Amino acid sequence: MKLLEERIQKEGKILPGNIVKVDGFLNHRVDVKLMREMAKEFGRLFDLEGLTAVLTIEASGIALAAICAEEFGVPMVFAKKAKSDNIEGGLYKSQIYSYTYKKEVTLIMSQQWLTSSDKVLIIDDFLANGEALRGLVDIVSQSGAELIGIGVAIEKGFQPGGQKLRDAGYDLHSLAIIDAVNEDGFVFRKQEE
Protein backbone atom coordinates (compact mmCIF):
# COMPACT_ATOMS: atom_id res chain seq x y z
CA MET A 1 0.00 0.00 0.00
CA LYS A 2 1.71 3.08 -1.37
CA LEU A 3 0.39 5.48 1.26
CA LEU A 4 1.71 3.35 4.13
CA GLU A 5 5.09 2.67 2.47
CA GLU A 6 5.60 6.40 1.91
CA ARG A 7 4.75 7.10 5.53
CA ILE A 8 7.21 4.46 6.78
CA GLN A 9 9.89 5.83 4.45
CA LYS A 10 9.30 9.38 5.69
CA GLU A 11 8.87 8.82 9.42
CA GLY A 12 10.05 5.32 10.28
CA LYS A 13 13.32 4.60 12.07
CA ILE A 14 15.37 1.47 12.63
CA LEU A 15 16.61 0.91 16.18
CA PRO A 16 19.22 -1.60 17.32
CA GLY A 17 17.85 -5.14 17.25
CA ASN A 18 16.00 -4.51 13.98
CA ILE A 19 13.19 -2.71 15.76
CA VAL A 20 11.14 -0.73 13.26
CA LYS A 21 10.00 2.42 15.04
CA VAL A 22 6.80 3.88 13.64
CA ASP A 23 5.36 5.20 16.87
CA GLY A 24 4.42 8.55 15.37
CA PHE A 25 1.53 7.11 13.37
CA LEU A 26 0.95 3.42 14.20
CA ASN A 27 1.56 2.25 17.75
CA HIS A 28 1.93 5.12 20.20
CA ARG A 29 0.50 8.13 18.45
CA VAL A 30 -2.03 6.72 15.99
CA ASP A 31 -3.03 8.42 12.73
CA VAL A 32 -6.64 7.23 12.67
CA LYS A 33 -7.24 8.61 9.16
CA LEU A 34 -4.46 6.34 7.91
CA MET A 35 -6.05 3.44 9.85
CA ARG A 36 -9.31 4.08 7.95
CA GLU A 37 -7.47 3.95 4.59
CA MET A 38 -5.82 0.70 5.69
CA ALA A 39 -9.21 -0.74 6.69
CA LYS A 40 -10.54 0.08 3.21
CA GLU A 41 -7.51 -1.62 1.65
CA PHE A 42 -8.14 -4.78 3.71
CA GLY A 43 -11.73 -4.61 2.48
CA ARG A 44 -10.42 -4.80 -1.09
CA LEU A 45 -7.92 -7.58 -0.35
CA PHE A 46 -10.20 -10.02 1.50
CA ASP A 47 -13.54 -11.58 0.61
CA LEU A 48 -15.43 -10.58 3.77
CA GLU A 49 -18.77 -12.19 2.85
CA GLY A 50 -20.34 -13.49 6.08
CA LEU A 51 -17.72 -11.94 8.38
CA THR A 52 -18.87 -11.81 12.02
CA ALA A 53 -15.86 -10.41 13.90
CA VAL A 54 -12.41 -8.82 13.64
CA LEU A 55 -9.93 -10.39 16.07
CA THR A 56 -6.72 -8.82 17.40
CA ILE A 57 -4.48 -8.84 20.46
CA GLU A 58 -3.90 -6.06 22.99
CA ALA A 59 -2.58 -3.43 22.94
CA SER A 60 -1.27 -1.81 19.78
CA GLY A 61 -3.43 -3.80 17.36
CA ILE A 62 -6.64 -2.48 18.90
CA ALA A 63 -6.89 0.92 17.16
CA LEU A 64 -6.49 -0.54 13.65
CA ALA A 65 -8.75 -3.51 14.42
CA ALA A 66 -11.49 -1.28 15.85
CA ILE A 67 -11.55 0.88 12.74
CA CYS A 68 -11.49 -2.22 10.49
CA ALA A 69 -14.41 -3.69 12.46
CA GLU A 70 -16.42 -0.51 12.03
CA GLU A 71 -15.54 -0.41 8.31
CA PHE A 72 -16.80 -4.00 7.92
CA GLY A 73 -19.85 -3.59 10.18
CA VAL A 74 -18.91 -6.22 12.78
CA PRO A 75 -17.70 -6.20 16.41
CA MET A 76 -14.02 -6.29 17.32
CA VAL A 77 -12.68 -8.82 19.83
CA PHE A 78 -9.22 -8.69 21.36
CA ALA A 79 -7.24 -11.43 23.07
CA LYS A 80 -5.58 -10.37 26.32
CA LYS A 81 -2.19 -11.16 27.73
CA ALA A 82 -2.70 -13.00 31.03
CA LYS A 83 -1.37 -10.91 33.90
CA SER A 84 -1.18 -13.77 36.38
CA ASP A 85 -1.38 -17.57 36.55
CA ASN A 86 -4.67 -17.16 38.32
CA ILE A 87 -6.80 -17.54 35.19
CA GLU A 88 -10.52 -18.24 35.48
CA GLY A 89 -12.34 -20.88 33.46
CA GLY A 90 -14.29 -20.49 30.22
CA LEU A 91 -11.27 -19.20 28.36
CA TYR A 92 -9.33 -20.11 25.25
CA LYS A 93 -5.63 -20.00 26.08
CA SER A 94 -2.57 -20.02 23.87
CA GLN A 95 1.05 -19.92 24.92
CA ILE A 96 3.33 -17.71 22.83
CA TYR A 97 6.89 -16.44 23.16
CA SER A 98 7.19 -12.66 23.40
CA TYR A 99 10.42 -11.45 21.78
CA THR A 100 9.68 -7.97 23.16
CA TYR A 101 9.56 -9.15 26.78
CA LYS A 102 11.78 -12.22 26.27
CA LYS A 103 9.41 -14.58 28.03
CA GLU A 104 6.43 -16.88 27.54
CA VAL A 105 3.07 -15.08 27.55
CA THR A 106 -0.37 -16.69 27.75
CA LEU A 107 -3.02 -15.21 25.46
CA ILE A 108 -6.52 -15.54 26.83
CA MET A 109 -9.96 -14.96 25.39
CA SER A 110 -13.43 -15.58 26.78
CA GLN A 111 -15.06 -18.52 25.01
CA GLN A 112 -18.26 -16.51 25.04
CA TRP A 113 -17.03 -14.10 22.37
CA LEU A 114 -15.81 -16.52 19.71
CA THR A 115 -17.66 -19.70 18.74
CA SER A 116 -17.94 -22.18 15.87
CA SER A 117 -20.60 -20.00 14.23
CA ASP A 118 -18.13 -17.13 13.80
CA LYS A 119 -16.24 -16.15 10.66
CA VAL A 120 -13.28 -13.98 11.56
CA LEU A 121 -10.54 -11.82 10.12
CA ILE A 122 -7.40 -11.42 12.22
CA ILE A 123 -5.85 -7.93 12.17
CA ASP A 124 -2.56 -6.83 13.75
CA ASP A 125 -0.23 -3.89 13.43
CA PHE A 126 3.05 -5.81 13.18
CA LEU A 127 4.36 -9.16 11.97
CA ALA A 128 7.94 -10.20 12.73
CA ASN A 129 8.41 -13.66 14.23
CA GLY A 130 4.70 -14.31 14.05
CA GLU A 131 4.21 -15.55 17.61
CA ALA A 132 1.25 -13.26 18.38
CA LEU A 133 -0.49 -14.30 15.16
CA ARG A 134 0.26 -17.98 15.82
CA GLY A 135 -1.50 -17.55 19.18
CA LEU A 136 -4.50 -15.84 17.59
CA VAL A 137 -4.77 -18.54 14.91
CA ASP A 138 -4.61 -21.15 17.67
CA ILE A 139 -7.48 -19.42 19.52
CA VAL A 140 -9.60 -19.30 16.35
CA SER A 141 -8.90 -22.99 15.84
CA GLN A 142 -9.89 -23.84 19.44
CA SER A 143 -13.17 -21.94 18.96
CA GLY A 144 -14.03 -23.79 15.76
CA ALA A 145 -14.64 -20.45 14.03
CA GLU A 146 -13.80 -20.04 10.35
CA LEU A 147 -10.69 -17.97 9.66
CA ILE A 148 -11.04 -15.82 6.53
CA GLY A 149 -7.52 -14.47 6.62
CA ILE A 150 -4.89 -12.40 8.39
CA GLY A 151 -4.35 -8.70 7.70
CA VAL A 152 -1.19 -6.99 8.92
CA ALA A 153 -0.12 -3.37 8.64
CA ILE A 154 3.67 -3.80 8.58
CA GLU A 155 5.55 -7.06 8.06
CA LYS A 156 9.27 -7.36 8.67
CA GLY A 157 10.03 -9.56 5.67
CA PHE A 158 13.53 -10.31 6.94
CA GLN A 159 12.08 -12.17 9.92
CA PRO A 160 10.40 -15.57 9.55
CA GLY A 161 6.79 -15.02 10.70
CA GLY A 162 5.21 -14.11 7.36
CA GLN A 163 6.81 -16.99 5.48
CA LYS A 164 5.72 -19.49 8.14
CA LEU A 165 2.10 -18.33 7.98
CA ARG A 166 2.04 -18.35 4.15
CA ASP A 167 3.64 -21.82 4.07
CA ALA A 168 0.92 -23.01 6.45
CA GLY A 169 -1.65 -21.88 3.88
CA TYR A 170 -3.16 -18.84 5.57
CA ASP A 171 -4.43 -15.98 3.43
CA LEU A 172 -2.06 -13.33 4.76
CA HIS A 173 -1.90 -9.78 3.43
CA SER A 174 0.59 -7.27 4.78
CA LEU A 175 0.07 -3.71 3.58
CA ALA A 176 3.81 -3.02 3.65
CA ILE A 177 6.58 -5.62 3.75
CA ILE A 178 10.01 -4.32 4.74
CA ASP A 179 12.61 -6.62 3.18
CA ALA A 180 15.70 -4.65 4.13
CA VAL A 181 17.06 -1.34 5.25
CA ASN A 182 19.96 0.27 3.40
CA GLU A 183 21.55 3.70 3.04
CA ASP A 184 18.53 4.95 1.03
CA GLY A 185 16.08 3.86 3.67
CA PHE A 186 13.52 1.05 3.80
CA VAL A 187 13.34 -1.46 0.95
CA PHE A 188 9.79 -2.73 0.41
CA ARG A 189 8.78 -6.02 -1.23
CA LYS A 190 6.95 -5.47 -4.50
CA GLN A 191 3.31 -6.54 -4.19
CA GLU A 192 0.33 -6.49 -6.57
CA GLU A 193 -1.69 -3.33 -6.14
Next chain:
Amino acid sequence: MKLLEERIQKEGKILPGNIVKVDGFLNHRVDVKLMREMAKEFGRLFDLEGLTAVLTIEASGIALAAICAEEFGVPMVFAKKAKSDNIEGGLYKSQIYSYTYKKEVTLIMSQQWLTSSDKVLIIDDFLANGEALRGLVDIVSQSGAELIGIGVAIEKGFQPGGQKLRDAGYDLHSLAIIDAVNEDGFVFRKQEE
Protein backbone atom coordinates in the same frame (compact mmCIF):
# COMPACT_ATOMS: atom_id res chain seq x y z
CA MET B 1 -26.47 8.45 27.70
CA LYS B 2 -29.64 6.40 27.39
CA LEU B 3 -28.26 3.96 24.81
CA LEU B 4 -25.29 3.04 27.00
CA GLU B 5 -27.34 2.77 30.21
CA GLU B 6 -29.79 0.43 28.48
CA ARG B 7 -26.92 -1.71 27.23
CA ILE B 8 -25.36 -1.94 30.71
CA GLN B 9 -28.76 -2.81 32.22
CA LYS B 10 -29.29 -5.53 29.60
CA GLU B 11 -25.84 -7.11 29.40
CA GLY B 12 -23.78 -5.90 32.35
CA LYS B 13 -22.97 -8.08 35.34
CA ILE B 14 -21.60 -7.38 38.81
CA LEU B 15 -18.82 -9.69 39.97
CA PRO B 16 -17.46 -10.01 43.52
CA GLY B 17 -15.32 -7.00 44.44
CA ASN B 18 -17.73 -4.60 42.71
CA ILE B 19 -16.30 -5.43 39.31
CA VAL B 20 -18.69 -4.24 36.59
CA LYS B 21 -18.45 -6.76 33.77
CA VAL B 22 -19.35 -5.31 30.38
CA ASP B 23 -16.94 -7.33 28.31
CA GLY B 24 -19.53 -8.18 25.67
CA PHE B 25 -19.55 -4.65 24.24
CA LEU B 26 -16.88 -2.46 25.86
CA ASN B 27 -13.61 -4.05 26.87
CA HIS B 28 -13.13 -7.53 25.41
CA ARG B 29 -15.62 -7.76 22.57
CA VAL B 30 -16.15 -4.17 21.43
CA ASP B 31 -19.34 -2.89 19.79
CA VAL B 32 -17.70 -0.31 17.54
CA LYS B 33 -21.06 1.13 16.42
CA LEU B 34 -21.81 1.96 20.06
CA MET B 35 -18.32 3.50 20.35
CA ARG B 36 -19.19 5.79 17.42
CA GLU B 37 -22.41 6.91 19.14
CA MET B 38 -20.42 7.56 22.31
CA ALA B 39 -17.87 9.59 20.34
CA LYS B 40 -20.69 11.75 18.94
CA GLU B 41 -22.05 12.25 22.46
CA PHE B 42 -18.62 13.41 23.68
CA GLY B 43 -18.59 15.79 20.70
CA ARG B 44 -21.83 17.33 22.05
CA LEU B 45 -20.62 17.48 25.67
CA PHE B 46 -17.22 19.13 25.13
CA ASP B 47 -16.14 22.29 23.34
CA LEU B 48 -13.48 20.76 21.09
CA GLU B 49 -12.41 23.97 19.33
CA GLY B 50 -8.66 23.72 18.67
CA LEU B 51 -8.37 20.09 19.81
CA THR B 52 -5.11 18.48 18.63
CA ALA B 53 -5.20 14.99 20.18
CA VAL B 54 -7.23 12.41 22.07
CA LEU B 55 -5.25 10.79 24.90
CA THR B 56 -5.90 7.43 26.54
CA ILE B 57 -4.10 4.55 28.24
CA GLU B 58 -3.59 1.00 27.00
CA ALA B 59 -5.32 -1.32 26.56
CA SER B 60 -9.09 -1.21 26.82
CA GLY B 61 -9.42 2.55 26.32
CA ILE B 62 -7.84 2.39 22.87
CA ALA B 63 -10.85 1.32 20.79
CA LEU B 64 -13.12 4.09 22.11
CA ALA B 65 -10.33 6.69 21.97
CA ALA B 66 -9.44 5.78 18.36
CA ILE B 67 -13.02 6.20 17.21
CA CYS B 68 -13.33 9.48 19.16
CA ALA B 69 -10.11 10.74 17.54
CA GLU B 70 -11.44 9.92 14.08
CA GLU B 71 -14.77 11.57 14.91
CA PHE B 72 -12.95 14.75 15.98
CA GLY B 73 -10.36 14.68 13.15
CA VAL B 74 -7.24 14.43 15.34
CA PRO B 75 -4.66 11.72 16.13
CA MET B 76 -5.01 9.41 19.15
CA VAL B 77 -2.12 8.95 21.58
CA PHE B 78 -1.99 6.28 24.25
CA ALA B 79 0.15 6.09 27.37
CA LYS B 80 1.76 2.71 27.97
CA LYS B 81 2.27 0.73 31.12
CA ALA B 82 6.02 0.27 31.60
CA LYS B 83 6.92 -3.41 31.34
CA SER B 84 10.29 -3.08 33.05
CA ASP B 85 12.39 -0.64 35.04
CA ASN B 86 14.60 -0.29 32.01
CA ILE B 87 12.90 2.81 30.66
CA GLU B 88 14.60 4.96 28.04
CA GLY B 89 14.82 8.74 28.19
CA GLY B 90 12.59 11.33 26.54
CA LEU B 91 9.52 10.08 28.34
CA TYR B 92 6.85 11.50 30.60
CA LYS B 93 6.34 9.12 33.51
CA SER B 94 3.62 8.91 36.11
CA GLN B 95 3.31 6.44 38.95
CA ILE B 96 -0.18 5.09 39.62
CA TYR B 97 -1.61 2.33 41.77
CA SER B 98 -3.38 -0.42 39.82
CA TYR B 99 -6.27 -1.88 41.83
CA THR B 100 -6.64 -4.57 39.15
CA TYR B 101 -3.08 -5.83 39.57
CA LYS B 102 -2.66 -4.63 43.17
CA LYS B 103 0.67 -2.94 42.52
CA GLU B 104 2.31 0.29 41.45
CA VAL B 105 2.46 0.77 37.67
CA THR B 106 4.46 3.40 35.78
CA LEU B 107 2.67 5.09 32.89
CA ILE B 108 5.03 6.24 30.17
CA MET B 109 4.63 8.39 27.10
CA SER B 110 7.10 9.71 24.58
CA GLN B 111 7.62 13.46 25.03
CA GLN B 112 7.64 13.69 21.25
CA TRP B 113 3.89 13.08 20.97
CA LEU B 114 2.55 15.57 23.49
CA THR B 115 3.88 19.13 23.89
CA SER B 116 2.85 22.52 25.20
CA SER B 117 1.26 23.36 21.85
CA ASP B 118 -1.28 20.52 22.23
CA LYS B 119 -4.88 20.79 23.35
CA VAL B 120 -6.11 17.39 24.45
CA LEU B 121 -9.20 15.47 25.50
CA ILE B 122 -8.63 12.44 27.74
CA ILE B 123 -10.88 9.44 26.99
CA ASP B 124 -11.13 6.19 28.95
CA ASP B 125 -13.56 3.31 29.18
CA PHE B 126 -13.81 3.10 32.98
CA LEU B 127 -13.52 5.31 36.03
CA ALA B 128 -13.51 3.79 39.50
CA ASN B 129 -10.72 4.94 41.83
CA GLY B 130 -9.41 7.30 39.16
CA GLU B 131 -5.76 6.27 39.33
CA ALA B 132 -5.36 5.81 35.56
CA LEU B 133 -6.93 9.20 34.89
CA ARG B 134 -4.79 10.82 37.61
CA GLY B 135 -1.75 9.48 35.75
CA LEU B 136 -2.98 10.79 32.40
CA VAL B 137 -3.74 14.22 33.86
CA ASP B 138 -0.25 14.24 35.39
CA ILE B 139 1.28 13.46 31.98
CA VAL B 140 -0.72 16.25 30.31
CA SER B 141 0.47 18.61 33.04
CA GLN B 142 4.12 17.56 32.57
CA SER B 143 3.80 18.23 28.82
CA GLY B 144 2.39 21.71 29.31
CA ALA B 145 -0.49 20.84 26.99
CA GLU B 146 -3.95 22.28 27.59
CA LEU B 147 -6.49 19.80 28.95
CA ILE B 148 -10.00 20.39 27.56
CA GLY B 149 -11.64 17.71 29.66
CA ILE B 150 -12.04 14.06 30.51
CA GLY B 151 -14.59 11.78 28.85
CA VAL B 152 -15.40 8.42 30.38
CA ALA B 153 -17.75 5.69 29.18
CA ILE B 154 -18.73 4.14 32.52
CA GLU B 155 -18.11 5.63 35.95
CA LYS B 156 -18.61 3.65 39.12
CA GLY B 157 -20.20 6.42 41.15
CA PHE B 158 -19.87 4.46 44.38
CA GLN B 159 -16.07 4.64 44.13
CA PRO B 160 -14.21 7.91 44.76
CA GLY B 161 -12.42 8.65 41.43
CA GLY B 162 -15.12 10.77 39.80
CA GLN B 163 -15.72 12.94 42.84
CA LYS B 164 -11.99 13.56 43.28
CA LEU B 165 -11.59 14.70 39.66
CA ARG B 166 -14.69 16.96 39.80
CA ASP B 167 -13.51 18.46 43.11
CA ALA B 168 -10.16 19.21 41.49
CA GLY B 169 -12.00 21.23 38.86
CA TYR B 170 -11.67 19.01 35.79
CA ASP B 171 -14.45 19.03 33.21
CA LEU B 172 -15.40 15.36 33.54
CA HIS B 173 -18.28 13.76 31.66
CA SER B 174 -19.18 10.11 32.18
CA LEU B 175 -21.76 8.75 29.76
CA ALA B 176 -23.17 6.42 32.41
CA ILE B 177 -22.65 6.67 36.16
CA ILE B 178 -23.53 3.58 38.15
CA ASP B 179 -24.47 4.69 41.67
CA ALA B 180 -25.62 1.34 43.00
CA VAL B 181 -26.75 -2.13 42.14
CA ASN B 182 -29.93 -3.53 43.67
CA GLU B 183 -32.40 -6.35 43.00
CA ASP B 184 -33.74 -4.50 39.91
CA GLY B 185 -30.29 -4.11 38.39
CA PHE B 186 -28.04 -1.10 37.95
CA VAL B 187 -29.06 2.27 39.37
CA PHE B 188 -27.79 5.16 37.25
CA ARG B 189 -27.20 8.71 38.41
CA LYS B 190 -29.58 11.17 36.74
CA GLN B 191 -27.68 13.46 34.40
CA GLU B 192 -28.74 16.28 32.04
CA GLU B 193 -29.34 14.95 28.54
